[in-house]
Amino acid sequence: MFDTFLQSFLLVFATFLPIMNPFGGAMFFLTLTQGVRVDMRARITNRMALFCFIVLMVSIFAGRLILSFFGISLAVLQVGGGLVLVSAGWQALHAPVHTGDVEDKGLSDRSDTELMSMAFYPLTLPLTTGPGTIAAAAAIGSSQTGSIATIFGCIAASIAITLLTWVCFRFSDKIPKAVGAAGADALARLFAFILVCIGISVFWQGFSSLWTTLPQ
Template structure:
């Protein structure tokens, strides 16, 4: 359980998610932000569980390699990062009635290619009910920490005010773009090594 929890904690990065969460939910009510935190964690949990159980079968059926999945996730994150860096408040997702809790927060930020691949690897190693319990508890535990981090980041929003949110948004955009570029670079490296 500890190995699963620590691995997913490092990959999903609850602390690093907070500035991105604050940026994507700024200008909305506290109730909306709380709902977004809950929805993002629920979506992430659902995606991780589906890929833990059916992941390899889904990728095999669609003839998708893990590097292709990773590259797609990186490109999607890069688009979101560019919107944060350029200061576009009228995000296409919000304008079209989209929900930022689903995309990009729930997936690919929380339940991204790294977390999906790690979960699939842990799921392959399950031989006993004890192993299954350890994987399940690790997944549930990291999602609980993710929810707590986003849920209790809202008082920070009141403290830093609008100018602080703008600064956090630009920093989050920069960090998110670096994560996205790294994901694409790792995918390209994996494609070359195949």
């Protein structure tokens, strides 16, 4: 039973790690929350981690059922997720320049409720657990056996990747202190542009799949 648990754990964790990419996602998180107070960023991270775990669990054990119930294909999911990523990256790319003291004051034009709402959209979906993660989780759920060891392996791996994501996002504010305000703003613009490119890539994958289904 332990061998089955370990095999399931390693399979799920190794599948989610490159797709969710918590190390690179931490920089995107910092870019999208630039100017947010440190305590508020910590609260957002906590809620985002909870949402990530819930999305993983739902995707693994009921992902295919939910998508088929609403008639949503993976290609449609990729198109929608890609558009959202492009929108989030574009807004971050054109965000005002923040100096080092802005983070302590917080954003003056957004309430705490509005900031906390970012925990699910766009930070959880589609930034962290996007179309690729949902598709992979649904595939894992449909391919794994229903044994107790396999189920606990999937749950343990989801907890592990969620904790790793939480750690990376929670301490992402150390980056500006290491590179300075100007360097942090430059990195934010760079990763915002990369986020736009990722969104276009995800959109194109979905669009290409949909295009091939059109009647000739």
